[in-house]
Amino acid sequence: MQSSLTLSIAFFGAYLIIILLALRLIRGISPSVLVCGCALLVYIGGLCLIVTIGWRVNFFSFSSLYWFLTLNLLMIFGAVYKSISLRMMLNLLL
Numbered sequence: 442m443q444s445s446l447t448l449s450i451a452f453f454g455a456y457l458i459i460i461l462l463a464l465r466l467i468r469g470i471s472p473s474v475l476v477c478g479c480a481l482l483v484y485i486g487g488l489c490l491i492v493t494i495g496w497r498v499n500f501f502s503f504s505s506l507y508w509f510l511t512l513n514l515l516m517i518f519g520a521v522y523k524s525i526s527l528r529m530m531l532n533l534l535l
Contacts, residue, residue, distance in 0.1 A: 445498040449506040452487040456511065459483060476518055480511045 460479050464472055484507060491498055 444496065445500075445503040446506055448487070448491065448496075448498060449503045449510070452483055453507055453510045455487075456480060456483040457514075472522060473519065476515060480515065484508075484511075 456479060459482075460476050463475055463479055467475060470478075484504075487507070491503075
């Protein structure tokens with residue numbers, strides 16, 4: 442049980458690093474699409490890595506904690522991204 446929680450936190454940390462790098466390096470894709478796509482890629486890659494290595498992990502506890510952390514980050518990112526966009530539009534209007 443603890444290994445699945447530890448792995449989900451580790452993959453969420455990897456997800457944070459990947460989106461920080463991707464947002465800086467990739468310019469042609471919308472940031473919201475990039476953040477959501479990276480969440481799916483890290484999750485699927487994490488599951489493939491776990492199966493390949495042969496670790497026995499509780500799937501539901503791994504998935505629930507990973508997606509709980511990821512969705513919280515996506516909600517915060519969406520709120521901040523939207524508020525910055527609205528602020529820039531208001532500055533353009535004035």
